[in-house]
Amino acid sequence: MPKVKEKKTRVHDKVAMQGIQFNKDFGQHILKNPLIIQAIVDKGCIRPTDTVLEIGPGTGNMTVKILEQAKKVIACEIDPRLVAELQKRVQGTQFQTKLEILIGDVIKTSLPFFNLCIANIPYQISSPLIFKLLLHRPVFRLAVLMVQREFAQRLVAKPGEKLFCRLSINVQLLARVDIILKVGKNNFRRRPRSSPVLSD
Numbered sequence: 001m002p003k004v005k006e007k008k009t010r011v012h013d014k015v016a017m018q019g020i021q022f023n024k025d026f027g028q029h030i031l032k033n034p035l036i037i038q039a040i041v042d043k044g045c046i047r048p049t050d051t052v053l054e055i056g057p058g059t060g061n062m063t064v065k066i067l068e069q070a071k072k073v074i075a076c077e078i079d080p081r082l083v084a085e086l087q088k089r090v091q092g093t094q095f096q097t098k099l100e101i102l103i104g105d106v107i108k109t110s111l112p113f114f115n116l117c118i119a120n121i122p123y124q125i126s127s128p129l130i131f132k133l134l135l136h137r138p139v140f141r142l143a144v145l146m147v148q149r150e151f152a153q154r155l156v157a158k159p160g161e162k163l164f165c166r167l168s169i170n171v172q173l174l175a176r177v178d179i180i181l182k183v184g185k186n187n188f189r190r191r192p193r194s195s196p197v198l199s200d
């Protein structure tokens with residue numbers, strides 16, 4: 001008889017207790033520190049007239065904070081389990097009518113109008129996502145994006161610097177980009193390998 005080995009799943013204990021196993025393949029590093037979540041949302045300087053795009057709302061910790069300030073939130077999430085969580089979270093609240101959820105891969109999704117983007121993005125798709133956003137029309141005001149530290153450093157790298165690359169050139173041709181906040185690994189439920197940073 002063949003020896004069948006149990007497949008190892010990387011499950012975060014607390015979330016497993018709540019019934020959801022975070023999926024590493026979808027970059028599900030969930031922010032757990034409410035102060036950091038609020039700091040990120042504040043960096044967006046949301047206006048009451050804003051339609052905000054959030055990529056990967058996850059369980060909705062950041063989504064509800066954005067909903068408190070924006071006219072509308074469009075949240076694009078690939079994982080139907082997290083979509084269900086988010087729907088449950090807003091059901092019967094004042095936020096229900098302000099939230100539109102797009103279920104699927106953001107890269108393959110045609111995005112409707114938005115004028116601000118705030119997201120803790122799945123790191124696997126950082127590069128194609130940045131270009132999708134930069135080529136989106138009509139042009140939006142600002143994107144506040146949490147990305148991995150080295151990726152952010154490449155985004156802002158200047159000629160002659162070690163991390164200067166094609167990504168730096170192309171992004172800086174299309175937008176002004178700055179690193180605005182460094183977020184330690186301990187602020188996440190499934191700790192990412194390198195500390196993320198926020199860039200806009």
Ligand SMILES: C[S@@+](CC[C@H](N)C(=O)[O-])C[C@H]1O[C@@H](n2cnc3c(N)ncnc32)[C@H](O)[C@@H]1O
Binds near residue numbers: 032057059120
């Ligand atoms: C880094 S987590 C952020 C979760 C939550 N917004 C937070 O800050 O705690 C990335 C989220 O993006 C979702 N995701 C991964 N790949 C995606 C894709 N291609 N399109 C849309 N959502 C995606 C994941 O399921 C997960 O919810």
